[in-house]
Amino acid sequence: MADIYLALIHAPVYNKNMETVATSITNLDLHDIARCSTTYGLKRYFVVHPAEAQRLLAKRIMGFWQEGYGADYNPDRQEAFSRVKIAMNLNEVYAEIEAEQGVTPVKVATDARKYANTVTYAQLRVDIETKEAPILLLFGTGWGLLKEDVEQMDQILEPIYGPTDYNHLSVRSAVAIILDRLRGH
Amino acid sequence: MADIYLALIHAPVYNKNMETVATSITNLDLHDIARCSTTYGLKRYFVVHPAEAQRLLAKRIMGFWQEGYGADYNPDRQEAFSRVKIAMNLNEVYAEIEAEQGVTPVKVATDARKYANTVTYAQLRVDIETKEAPILLLFGTGWGLLKEDVEQMDQILEPIYGPTDYNHLSVRSAVAIILDRLRGH
Numbered sequence: 001m002a003d004i005y006l007a008l009i010h011a012p013v014y015n016k017n018m019e020t021v022a023t024s025i026t027n028l029d030l031h032d033i034a035r036c037s038t039t040y041g042l043k044r045y046f047v048v049h050p051a052e053a054q055r056l057l058a059k060r061i062m063g064f065w066q067e068g069y070g071a072d073y074n075p076d077r078q079e080a081f082s083r084v085k086i087a088m089n090l091n092e093v094y095a096e097i098e099a100e101q102g103v104t105p106v107k108v109a110t111d112a113r114k115y116a117n118t119v120t121y122a123q124l125r126v127d128i129e130t131k132e133a134p135i136l137l138l139f140g141t142g143w144g145l146l147k148e149d150v151e152q153m154d155q156i157l158e159p160i161y162g163p164t165d166y167n168h169l170s171v172r173s174a175v176a177i178i179l180d181r182l183r184g185h
Numbered sequence: 186m187a188d189i190y191l192a193l194i195h196a197p198v199y200n201k202n203m204e205t206v207a208t209s210i211t212n213l214d215l216h217d218i219a220r221c222s223t224t225y226g227l228k229r230y231f232v233v234h235p236a237e238a239q240r241l242l243a244k245r246i247m248g249f250w251q252e253g254y255g256a257d258y259n260p261d262r263q264e265a266f267s268r269v270k271i272a273m274n275l276n277e278v279y280a281e282i283e284a285e286q287g288v289t290p291v292k293v294a295t296d297a298r299k300y301a302n303t304v305t306y307a308q309l310r311v312d313i314e315t316k317e318a319p320i321l322l323l324f325g326t327g328w329g330l331l332k333e334d335v336e337q338m339d340q341i342l343e344p345i346y347g348p349t350d351y352n353h354l355s356v357r358s359a360v361a362i363i364l365d366r367l368r369g370h
Contacts, residue, residue: 032355040347076353162225168261170217173361180362185346
């Protein structure tokens, strides 16, 4: 059984015009994805932002729910945030996982775009259930991870589709659906 | 093939202490659930709130994305919001669906709590694919729909579980997962 890690990348990502930008950390990305990560038994949820002010903002938001009033008011939220870590960049994420696991994770990019060489949900689900190597799922904010970054990952998950051609989901919805496809009952 | 409708109920719902309250309409509930509804081919997404000021707020937010600047800036969002309707209460929702379909919908409650008589995702998925009667999925904000309201619906969907006991998902995440379980590829 593989441990699963998740990283939410705020930079570098695309904006709507396919320019490379940094997006802001948003309150509900912290909450919703922490709660999903806890529901689906993830080992850790990394929030990745290169700007120190943004990392401090995330820590302040989570601090409210982890200590004092917020923690008493809603212990479920405290539990969810206990697995969140803030990181400056992906190298810091890789180093943390390697320190915990002794090996580097299998890096799995997610993207709404189609890539030639994608892994299916069914295949990755079986890999998680039968292999030991930790898995790191990477999600981009904004209009997604840079093409060159996606292509250098070990695997690329197929895009999410329903019965329509429309696949403009929020990253929060995409995380929920992907974790359910990989680990839902 | 059944048409699917979704209603997000802001009142009456429970708060954390199981008191009956109204919650506020939030921007990301509009966006995320409209985008999910479009991805999974739903017929309509009703946002239900008894307070006129709240309904006007929702209309103002959506108006930005449906006309003028927002519509030009992001046509995907315009498309998503084209299927959203604001309603005062469930009777208004039922009447709208009956006017469109000529029959009342099968009302399916969703809840994180366990009820004795629940329908599985697999069963409801087959019903949608093989029957004609429209389906209305009901989601509560806050800490969920009132027990007495859930119990008077035609069916109750089983709660969402991953491999853990934790099932404190946001309503946004729950909608994404449930639509994917019912209509995902």
